[in-house]
Amino acid sequence: MTVPFDLTVLWAFIIALAVFIYVVMDGFDLGLGILFPLFPGKQDRDVITNTVAPVWDGNETWLVLGGGGLMAAFPLAYAVLLPALYAPLIAMLVGLIFRGVAFEFRWRTRATRNLWDIAFTGGSWVAALAQGIALGAILQGVHVExxxxxxGWWDWLTPFSILTGVSLVVGYALLGATWLILKTEGDLRDKAYRISWYLMIAMLLAIAAVSLATPLLTNQYAQRWFTRPAVFLTAPVPLAVVAVTVLLMKNLAQKHDVWPFFLALALFFLSYAGLGISIYPYVVPQSITIWQAAAPERSQLLMLPGVLVLVPLILGYTGWAYWVFRGKVGHDSGYH
Structure with a gap:
């Protein structure tokens, strides 16, 4: 049976969408854990965790969808990338486990709350850093025969992967700070504004560093960004980054509570778009295209109806949760 469109491209889009939604939705609560040491007061920390308490569990649904979709729709890519990234992926899962357990247990005890806060921060740092390192390892290419x-076991560990790891930590921290601007008030919000300025500058430097380093990895990336006619299609991305940055600076200066978070998300989207431009049509850069890695068309077609039902369903209940728990969170808010 044939279909009137390219199923492989559609599945690549679905998985890319799931990964992006995970990055932006779980990114800001990882960012809150990264920022935890900057807010040593118990009341502030309670408010910070209360801002995400109703929604943070659901954010990781997209990670499961992205990973499961990759295994089902692109089994060859899954089989190649998983052994190449065992160490950072295991570190990410351990970090997420520590972060999740600490999030729940810090409310249940007073004597060891500080230890659980350390575990919450440490888990967030490890998970974010590992995700960025895995991204860098994929971008620089893996050895396929x-x-x-x-x-080898340590091929993922390079200066470039460390750069992308640190950059993602900075980006998540910015999302966390702007989320606090959106959800809190008073001194906590004011401190989040001050932190956001520093993190915005750090993220711009990180974007610039990764953007300059990526074309040096392979001629394929350099041609995609700097040769004609491709440059006419790619040039709008850095121009849009400049425009969004100007808007973010303006909204931080004028202390608009809502827009900084969504403008920080826009920076993530543009960075993600740049990543897609660099690697398409490869799923394993420089080695395996999406068509080479794809499952048989019958398998893709069989799975498609389930995903077309599942994705809107997840979007629906996620949107409903955020809508129900919209608004500011104060010191009198509770988590049970």
């Missing part, structure tokens, strides 16, 4: 990963 035939249909198998042929590299």
């Amino acid at each position: 035939g249909r198998h990963y042929a590299g």
Whole structure:
């Protein structure tokens, strides 16, 4: 059976969408954990965790959808990338486990609350750093022979992957700070404004550093960004980054509570778009295209109706949760 559109491209879009939604939705609550040491007061920390308490569990649904979708729709890419990224992926999962357990347990005890706060911060840092390192390792390419990963255990650890890891930590921290601007008030919000200025500058420097380093990895990336006619299609991305940055600076200066968070999300979207421009049509850069990695068309077609129902359903209940718990969170708010 044939279909009148390219199923492989559609599945690539679905998985890319799931990963992006995970990054932006779980990114800001990881960012809150990263920022925890800057807010040592118990009341402030309670408010910070209360801002995400109703929604943080659901954010990781998208990680499961992205990983499961990759395994089902692009099994060859899954089989190659997983052994190449065992160490950072295991570190990410351990970090997420510590972060999740600490989030719940810090409310249940007074004697060891500080230890759980440390675990919450540490888990957030490890998970964010590991995600960024995994991204850098994929971008720089993995050693593939035939249909198998042929590299070593430590191939993922390079200066470039460390750069992308640190950059993602900075980006998540900015999302967390602007989320606090959106959800809190008083001194806590004012401190979040001050922190956001520093993090915005740090994120711009990180974007610039990764953008300059990426074309040096391979000629394919350089041609995609700096040769004609491709440059006419890619140039709007950095121009849009400049425009969004100006708007973000303006809204931070004027202390608009709502827009800084969504403008920070826009910076993430533009960075993600730049990533897509760099690697398309490869799912394993420089080695395996999405068509080479794809499952048989019958398998893709069989899974499609479920995903077309599941994705709107997840979007629906996620949007409803955020709508129900909209508004500011004060010191009198409680988590049970």
